[in-house]
Amino acid sequence: MNNELEKWAPSKRSAAKNMFAAFNILKDAGGQLPGKTVIETIRNTIPLNDWEMEVYEKTGYIRWESILHFYTIDCIKAGFLRKNKGIWYLTEEGEKAIKLGPAKLFETASQLYRNWAADNKDPKVKKEKQAEEVAELEENKTQTQKANLDLLEEQAISGIKDFIRSKNAYEFQDMVAALLRAMNYHTPFISPKGKDGGLDIIAYNDPLGATSPRLKVQVKHRPDAVVPVDDIRSLTGLLNKDGDIGLFVTSGYFTSESNRSARESHRHIKLLDIDNFIALWQEFYSKLSDEDKNMLPLHPIYFLGSNE
Structure with missing residues (x-):
C-alpha cells in the first residue's frame, strides 16, 4: 500500500484505495459501468481487511462500500465522476486524475469538494471529516444522506435489472x-x-x-x-x-x-x-x-x- 496512505485514518485509507480502484475499473470498461458492477469488481480484485468487511448493524451495509459511496460525493462535486440511474460515469477530468495516484486523487477530490462547499456555504467546510466510520460523520449529514440515497437507488435499479434478466x-x-x-x-x-x-x-x-x-x-x-x-x-x-x-x-x-x-x-x-x-x-x-x-x-x- 502507498506509504502515505498508511498514515491516514482507516476510513480515508479505505476510501482512497477503493476510489482509485473504481476509477481504473471504469476507465478499463470504457468510462461507464453499473455501480453494482464496480462494487463487485472491487470486492473480487482488491484486498479488503476485516475492518472494511464489517457490517453496520443499523443499516446492514458493508463498511467499505458505505465509505466509498460517501466519498464518491467528493468526486462528483470535483467533476471526476457522474452517477445516473445506478450507472457510474468517469469524466475526462476523472480519467486524468488517475495519474495522481490514490492519495493525491483523494486529496484533490476532497479539496475541490471543499471549494465547492465554500462557494455554496456548505457547513462541511467548518470541520474536517475525521471520524473513523461513515455512520459517525455527523458534521455533514447531507453528504451522508446523498451517499445512502445513491446506494439505495443502485440497489433498486439492480433489482429491476435482475427481474428483467429472469424473463424470457x-x-x-x-x-x-x-x-x-x-x-x-x-x-x-x-x-x-x-x-x-x-x-x-x-x-x-x-x-x-x-x-x-x-x-x-x-x-x-x-x-x-x-x-x-x-x-x-x-x-x-x-x-x-x-x-x-x-x-x-x-x-x-x-x-x-x-x-x-x-x-x-x-x-x-x-x-x-x-x-x-x-x-x-x-x-x-x-x-x-x-x-x-x-x-x-x-x-x-x-x-x-x-x-x-
Missing part, C-alpha cells in the same frame, strides 16, 4: 409493447413465436396506422451482451416507407459503433438500452394498465431529499 425473450418483448401502449401507441402487431421477418413489434399513432410516425421495433433480450452494429443496419433496411421510425430495444447495451450508426443513419433510428428502458418504464408506469404493470411491478418510495 417473449416476455421482454411483451414488456416493450406494454411500454409503447403507455406512451399512447397502438400495437396491432407483436411477433408470435417463430419467424418474424426481422420485426418484433409494429406500433402506430392511431388504430389504423394512417398517420406518422410508424414505429418498426426490434427487441433483443440480451442482458449479458451488446448489440452489434450489423443488427442496427438490418433494422435500417426495414424502414422502407416515409414516416417509418426504427426503434431497437435491448435488455443489454449497444456498442459504440451501433450508437454511432444510429446517429448517422439517413433513417430515424432510436436505440433503447436497459437503462433507457427502465427510465421510461418508471416515467410512464402510472399510465400502464394494471395487467401491464404486473409484467414489471414497481413500488415508489419517497425519501427526504436536499435542495442542492
Whole structure:
C-alpha cells in the first residue's frame, strides 16, 4: 500500500484505495459501468481487511462500500465522476486524475469538494471529516444522506435489472409493447413465436396506422451482451416507407459503433438500452394498465431529499 496512505485514518485509507480502484475499473470498461458492477469488481480484485468487511448493524451495509459511496460525493462535486440511474460515469477530468495516484486523487477530490462547499456555504467546510466510520460523520449529514440515497437507488435499479434478466425473450418483448401502449401507441402487431421477418413489434399513432410516425421495433433480450452494429443496419433496411421510425430495444447495451450508426443513419433510428428502458418504464408506469404493470411491478418510495 502507498506509504502515505498508511498514515491516514482507516476510513480515508479505505476510501482512497477503493476510489482509485473504481476509477481504473471504469476507465478499463470504457468510462461507464453499473455501480453494482464496480462494487463487485472491487470486492473480487482488491484486498479488503476485516475492518472494511464489517457490517453496520443499523443499516446492514458493508463498511467499505458505505465509505466509498460517501466519498464518491467528493468526486462528483470535483467533476471526476457522474452517477445516473445506478450507472457510474468517469469524466475526462476523472480519467486524468488517475495519474495522481490514490492519495493525491483523494486529496484533490476532497479539496475541490471543499471549494465547492465554500462557494455554496456548505457547513462541511467548518470541520474536517475525521471520524473513523461513515455512520459517525455527523458534521455533514447531507453528504451522508446523498451517499445512502445513491446506494439505495443502485440497489433498486439492480433489482429491476435482475427481474428483467429472469424473463424470457417473449416476455421482454411483451414488456416493450406494454411500454409503447403507455406512451399512447397502438400495437396491432407483436411477433408470435417463430419467424418474424426481422420485426418484433409494429406500433402506430392511431388504430389504423394512417398517420406518422410508424414505429418498426426490434427487441433483443440480451442482458449479458451488446448489440452489434450489423443488427442496427438490418433494422435500417426495414424502414422502407416515409414516416417509418426504427426503434431497437435491448435488455443489454449497444456498442459504440451501433450508437454511432444510429446517429448517422439517413433513417430515424432510436436505440433503447436497459437503462433507457427502465427510465421510461418508471416515467410512464402510472399510465400502464394494471395487467401491464404486473409484467414489471414497481413500488415508489419517497425519501427526504436536499435542495442542492
